Amino acid sequence: MPSAEESHGPGVVVHVCRIPAELLAQVCQHILAFLQGHTSGVDSAEAARSFQRAGVRLDDGVLQDVTRFLLLTFRSAGKRNISADELVSELDGGGSKWSKAALQVLHGSWSEHRAAVHAQQEARAMLSIGQVLDLQWKLGMAVSSDSCRSLNSPYVTLLLKILKPSGETSQRSFEMTIPQFQNFHQQFREMAALLETV
Structure with missing residues (x-):
């Protein structure tokens, strides 16, 4: 997704690809739950605890960058209502080196939650007030x-x-x-x- 990559740079993609698939799927689930309106935010402290329990060392700033990147990616995809195949194609064609495992996790997560995220994004756009x-x-x-x-x-x-x-x-x-x-x-x-x- 060009907008997310431009705002965070290709370095964040390297960090996303280093996250084990199971943990990446958890992070995606938390973000997608927020984008669907099921939670009031993405709990970065809980994500950090999950990483620690799994023995994965990731700096707090890097975890925040990864979370922001995925949030922007999924939000943009929801607004444009693109398919999981289109999402992966855009990410893979963005000039960054994506791992196959990371793209599979993003594809699976987006396939499962695309419709609900798109509906929530449309509702927010219609009800957008200050x-x-x-x-x-x-x-x-x-x-x-x-x-x-x-x-x-x-x-x-x-x-x-x-x-x-x-x-x-x-x-x-x-x-x-x-x-x-x-x-x-x-x-x-x-x-x-x-x-x-x-």
């Missing part, structure tokens, strides 16, 4: 405003820092009257109460 990173507010007094009827009315300014699905951050600010802010606060309390029941 994530609130930070919310700041301040109370002020209106000197002039479109929404306040009289001057010297109190208002609340909200500043939201949002992480877009593309990875970019942006800031949005808006003003509310005190009754609007109270309504906003009540809606947040109701959402929090509902989330506790989930």
